[in-house]
Amino acid sequence: METIGVLSLQGSFAEHLQALKKIKNIKSMPVKTVAELDAVDRLILPGGESTTMSKILNITGLAAEIRRRILAGMPVWGTCAGLILLAKELDVGLPHLAVMDMQVRRNAYGSQLDSFTVQKLIPKISSSPLNMVFIRAPQIVSINGTTEVLAEYDGKIVAAQQNRMLATTFHPELTDDLDVYNYFLKL
Numbered sequence: 001m002e003t004i005g006v007l008s009l010q011g012s013f014a015e016h017l018q019a020l021k022k023i024k025n026i027k028s029m030p031v032k033t034v035a036e037l038d039a040v041d042r043l044i045l046p047g048g049e050s051t052t053m054s055k056i057l058n059i060t061g062l063a064a065e066i067r068r069r070i071l072a073g074m075p076v077w078g079t080c081a082g083l084i085l086l087a088k089e090l091d092v093g094l095p096h097l098a099v100m101d102m103q104v105r106r107n108a109y110g111s112q113l114d115s116f117t118v119q120k121l122i123p124k125i126s127s128s129p130l131n132m133v134f135i136r137a138p139q140i141v142s143i144n145g146t147t148e149v150l151a152e153y154d155g156k157i158v159a160a161q162q163n164r165m166l167a168t169t170f171h172p173e174l175t176d177d178l179d180v181y182n183y184f185l186k187l
């Protein structure tokens with residue numbers, strides 16, 4: 001049985017762990033240390049504040065170890081701030097994981113629209129529309145290398161994948177939809 005880790009330094013990790021409890025035939029656990037990281041087969045990087053997460057990741061030595069595991073093939077899924085940590089190119093200087101071929105802009109939606117929910121079908125992920133919750137969301141400005149677009153909303157890329165790396169600018173952990181989890185678990 002696979003163990004799914006959720007990086008639990010800051011942000012919406014409790015919501016991800018709660019959602020994972022609803023899925024059968026997997027185990028899940030919070031990851032705060034390198035020893036805990038060693039015990040997981042897949043990792044979710046939650047939403048929250050990427051600057052804060054980046055600081056703690058680097059202080060604890062987790063950044064280098066997570067990066068090493070991802071490059072060795074561990075499936076990883078970044079939601080919102082977690083996606084920012086994965087991007088190779090950022091509009092701001094932030095010591096981050098820089099593993100996925102995409103260019104990301106933080107806080108890309110204007111202040112009036114900084115939090116909103118939409119329903120949209122992502123045929124590659126589910127057969128019915130997903131609730132997408134955006135909270136001070138970043139934007140995937142462009143992709144390169146072998147990164148593929150999974151979904152767009154309003155002309156902007158909101159979900160992308162490169163091999164076993166998955167990135168969503170929205171927050172499935174704040175909805176009842178488990179489709180993105182089930183998609184991630186198949187990577």
Ligand code: GLN
Binds near residue numbers: 047079084136137138
């Ligand atoms: N704006 C946050 C950041 O830059 C991300 C917001 C989120 O994860 N909901 O890290």
